[in-house]
Amino acid sequence: MPKIYEGNSVPISKAELATLIDAYPKPASLAEYSYGTAGFRYEASLLPCVFVRMGIFSALRSASLGGEEVGVMITASHNPEPDNGMKLADSHGGMLDADWEAHAVSLANAPTSKQTLVLMDTLIQYAKGHHPTKDGTLPKMVVHVGRDTRSHSPHLAALVIRAARAMGATVIDHGLVSTPMLHHFVMHANGHLLPNIIPRRCNESGYYEIMALSYAALLRTGGGRERLTTTSKLAEGSTKGLPLLHTVNYPGDGPLNDSCGAEFVQKQQLPPKLFKVSGVSKEYMTSFDGDADRVVFHYEDESGKFHLLDGDKIAVLVTAFIQEEIRCIDPEEQAVKCGVVQTAYANGSSTLYLKNVVKTNVVIAKTGVKFVHASAHHNFDVGVYFEANGHGTVLFGPKFYDFIAAADVRLRGTRRQDRANIALRRLRALPALVNQSVGDAMSDMLLVDAILFLKGWDLSTWAKLYTDMPSKQAKVKVADRTVITTNDNETAAVAPVSLQSALQSAMNMMASQEGGNGPKPRCFVRPSGTEDAVRVYAEANSQRGADSLASEAMMLVYKLCGGVGSPPKSFVANKL
Numbered sequence: 001m002p003k004i005y006e007g008n009s010v011p012i013s014k015a016e017l018a019t020l021i022d023a024y025p026k027p028a029s030l031a032e033y034s035y036g037t038a039g040f041r042y043e044a045s046l047l048p049c050v051f052v053r054m055g056i057f058s059a060l061r062s063a064s065l066g067g068e069e070v071g072v073m074i075t076a077s078h079n080p081e082p083d084n085g086m087k088l089a090d091s092h093g094g095m096l097d098a099d100w101e102a103h104a105v106s107l108a109n110a111p112t113s114k115q116t117l118v119l120m121d122t123l124i125q126y127a128k129g130h131h132p133t134k135d136g137t138l139p140k141m142v143v144h145v146g147r148d149t150r151s152h153s154p155h156l157a158a159l160v161i162r163a164a165r166a167m168g169a170t171v172i173d174h175g176l177v178s179t180p181m182l183h184h185f186v187m188h189a190n191g192h193l194l195p196n197i198i199p200r201r202c203n204e205s206g207y208y209e210i211m212a213l214s215y216a217a218l219l220r221t222g223g224g225r226e227r228l229t230t231t232s233k234l235a236e237g238s239t240k241g242l243p244l245l246h247t248v249n250y251p252g253d254g255p256l257n258d259s260c261g262a263e264f265v266q267k268q269q270l271p272p273k274l275f276k277v278s279g280v281s282k283e284y285m286t287s288f289d290g291d292a293d294r295v296v297f298h299y300e301d302e303s304g305k306f307h308l309l310d311g312d313k314i315a316v317l318v319t320a321f322i323q324e325e326i327r328c329i330d331p332e333e334q335a336v337k338c339g340v341v342q343t344a345y346a347n348g349s350s351t352l353y354l355k356n357v358v359k360t361n362v363v364i365a366k367t368g369v370k371f372v373h374a375s376a377h378h379n380f381d382v383g384v385y386f387e388a389n390g391h392g393t394v395l396f397g398p399k400f401y402d403f404i405a406a407a408d409v410r411l412r413g414t415r416r417q418d419r420a421n422i423a424l425r426r427l428r429a430l431p432a433l434v435n436q437s438v439g440d441a442m443s444d445m446l447l448v449d450a451i452l453f454l455k456g457w458d459l460s461t462w463a464k465l466y467t468d469m470p471s472k473q474a475k476v477k478v479a480d481r482t483v484i485t486t487n488d489n490e491t492a493a494v495a496p497v498s499l500q501s502a503l504q505s506a507m508n509m510m511a512s513q514e515g516g517n518g519p520k521p522r523c524f525v526r527p528s529g530t531e532d533a534v535r536v537y538a539e540a541n542s543q544r545g546a547d548s549l550a551s552e553a554m555m556l557v558y559k560l561c562g563g564v565g566s567p568p569k570s571f572v573a574n575k576l
Contacts, residue, residue, distance in 0.1 A: 002203065005161065007170040009063075009138045014117055017056075020166055021113040024048040024159070033108040036529070037368050038095045040108065041076050041085030044152040050108045051156050054086060055163025056120060057107050059141045061100060062169060063127035065091050067140030068193075069172075071186040072164075073179050074147040074157045078263035078290040081256040084152055086160070087179060089144070093187025093437025095370050141169035144189065146182035148291055149251040174204070178292035180440035181207050187437040195401055198432050211443060214433035218450040221426050248277045262289035262296045262390045262441070271298060271306050284459055288441035294390035295441035297448065299459045307463050311386035312350035314448060315340055317462060318394060319384045320358045321451045322430070326382070326403075328423035329411075335403045336381035343367045344491045344526070345388050348519045348539055353466040364489040367526065369439065391439035394447075396431050404428055426454075469519055471539035472550035472571060478534055479562040481527035490526045499525070499560050506552045514541050521545060523553045534561060547571035 011017065026033075026049045033040055033050050040050050054072065062070045071089035079085070088096040088104065096104065103123060110116040124138065131139040143164045147153040157173070164171050174185060181204060188194060188202045201210050249260050254275035257264070265272055265287045272287050274280060282300040289295075297309040319340050327333060339361030340354055346364075354362050365375040369391055376383030381399040386392025407424050414421050433450075435443040452462060478484075485495045493500040503523055510521040523538035534557045538550035551570040558567055 002175065003173040005165055005171040005173070007141060007165060007168045009133075009140055010168045011138070012166045017120075017166060018113040018117060020163065021052060021116050024052045026109070026111070033105065035101050035105050035108075036085075037370055038087040039073075039085055041079065041083060043082055044076075044084040044150070044156070047084055047086075047156055048159055051086065051159040052163045053107050053110075053116065054088070054104065055143075055160035056167055057104055057123075058088065058143045058160070059164045059167035059169035060120065060123040060127060061088075061090070061096070062141040062143060063138045064100075064123065064130065066131040067142065069142040069144060069186055069189040071144040071146070071182050072160050073177075073182040073291070074145070074153045074160070075179055075291040076148075076150065077179070077293070078257050078261055081150060084150055084156055086156075087182075089183050089186045089437070091186065091190045092193050093183045093190075094373065095438070098370065098374075138168060141167060142172065142189070143169050144172045144174060144182060144185050146174040146177040146179075146185075148178075149176065150256070177204065178442075180293050180435050180438055180443065183437040184435055184440075195396070195431060197401060197404065197428065210432050211446060214429045215446045215450055217429040218426060218433060219453060221422050221429075222454050246280060248280060249275050257290050260287065262287045262294040265298060265308065266294075266296050266310050266389050269306070269308055271300065286441075286445050288445075289390070292441040293439040295444050296390040297459060297462075299463075301460065307459070309459060309463055311388045311390045311392055312342075312347050312468075313462065313465070314390065314444065315342070315346075315384055315386040315392065316350055316353055316358065316465060317448060317451055318386075319354060319360055321454075322382060322384070322394070322427070323358060323360055325423040325426050329407050329420050329427075330403070335406070336397075336399050337361070337379075338382040339363060339376075339380040339384070341365050341372045341375045341379070341383060341385040343372060343387060344489060344524050345537060347388070347468045347471065348522060349466045349469050352519055357466075364491060366489055386439075386444075390441070390444075392444065393436055393439050394430065394434045395436055396434075401431075469539040469541060470543040470546045471537065472543075472546045474536045474550050474554055474568070474571075475528065475533045476536060476554050476557045476561075476568055477564050478532055478557070479564050481532045481534060484525065484527045484534055484557075484561050486524075486526050491524055493525055496560050499556065502556045502560065503553055506549060506556070510540055510545055510549050514545055516541065521549055523549050525553060525557055532564075544572055 027046050030046055058070055058072050062068060068091035070091055073087040076083040076085045090096050107116060107119050110119055127138055133139060145157055145160055147157040161171050161173055184207050185202055188200050191200045194200055199210055201207060260272035284299055286295055286297050299307050323338050341363050342351060343365060351362055354360050363375055363379050365372045372385040376385045376395045381397040383395045404427060411421050411424055433443060433447055484493060486493055507521055507523060518541045521540035525534050525536050527534055536550055536553045538546050538553055540546040540549055551572060554568040
């Protein structure tokens with residue numbers, strides 16, 4: 001059960017707040033805290049300063065929303081044990097509103113407690129101005145806090161709790177939970193923002209209950225066929241007939257994120273190291289990342305060869321399933337607009353399959369969860385996004401819920417076995433099964449597993465939908481990464497002016513060498529968000545071609561963008 005600290009919306013005195021802030025000064029070794037995709041992440045000893053300030057900030061963010069509840073998750077995800085960080089959840093359950101990221105960064109980097117208090121006062125006046133109270137106090141403030149298993153997470157969580165309580169906020173400490181759980185709690189705590197089709201459950205048991213029941217409901221639409229041999233600890237002892245998962249690599253079994261987890265499996269294209277276990281079947285496996293917001297699937301065939309099914313494969317499977325069910329009710333596809341958001345890193349074969357076989361809309365967005373999530377919300381009534389690393393979800397907009405309601409009225413009284421009726425029951429189960437606030441490895445695993453069951457597929461059948469184009473990723477160190485700019489979705493370089501034309505010439509040359517009717521080779525470059533380096537991606541119809549194209553792109557970046565150190569070495573003996 002979570003521990004609840006009731007607040008009164010009255011902060012402690014400014015002198016006391018200054019003392020609290022001064023007790024945790026900004027480290028002299030750190031020039032500036034930077035905000036990543038969802039929050040701050042550094043070596044743990046550098047974080048007490050920012051955690052105190054973000055405890056204050058989260059309370060004020062809740063106040064600015066008129067008392068809507070927000071969240072702070074203490075985790076460094078797939079990073080090694082010495083690191084930690086935080087992810088901030090807004091009242092809709094998703095990531096912090098982009099307009100408020102600047103306030104978070106300013107507060108984190110204020111040089112003194114005096115300047116911190118000035119910035120705080122600006123946010124306090126904003127909250128009071130937009131949500132005035134009769135007695136002139138701040139509006140109600142509620143902050144949910146969760147943490148991962150790292151040894152330093154309890155201390156950092158305590159700092160957030162102390163600072164939020166100092167502002168007069170009510171704090172709900174959920175203790176040890178996954179990142180998607182914390183986002184779920186926040187989303188469900190703000191029930192007025194939750195669609196009626198989703199049962200409201202604000203605690204850990206409710207999180208599992210919704211998932212188990214909607215998963216079971218989806219399975220039941222399969223007509224009573226036997227379940228594929230997989231496992232799910234989620235269902236153990238909760239819902240009769242659901243499969244049982246064999247879970248491995250528990251906290252404490254081995255070093256944190258050491259040669260295992262979704263990040264390792266997807267980036268290294270290798271099976272995870274299994275700690276304290278042997279004899280596990282490798283015909284059907286999933287790997288979660290460090291805070292359970294990413295998932296990838298993998299298996300070993302009869303010859304022992306490793307096969308990876310990454311986020312691109314998940315996006316294809318999920319999109320094809322949803323569109324097929326919608327078409328069973330609305331063959332003309334007039335009621336809702338479905339589509340997929342990918343980044344430039346999505347494998348070209350997946351994009352072609354989505355466009356030519358699934359026949360869905362595809363939009364390319366800037367790399368980063370906050371960008372693809374926003375694009376899915378903006379462009380589609382049913383928007384699917386999964387980055388190659390396995391982070392993703394499905395967003396259902398108002399028109400989808402109107403479509404379900406209209407279909408329910410129209411199909412009422414029809415035979416339960418009618419295909420349109422089956423499709424309606426399947427689509428109705430999805431919004432509760434899918435965690436729409438953020439990528440959720442547990443939710444996504446069960447969604448994929450149910451789809452595979454309904455189709456009667458195993459992982460090898462799914463893997464054969466299309467063949468990934470061989471690819472190569474690399475980076476080149478440069479003196480100043482800001483000399484490179486790209487277009488909005490990072491598929492082409494805008495500056496230096498000569499760079500994109502040179503890259504295009506390299507792509508054209510590779511296409512000429514490869515010939516054939518397959519997908520065209522491509523490459524792109526983008527500045528790193530964290531270091532003076534440029535990231536390079538290339539894909540072609542052979543691994544040698546991808547390696548060669550990546551080598552050429554690296555050399556072009558080195559020559560045209562101020563490369564430092566020795567010229568990059570080619571991945572192949574003969575470049576283009």
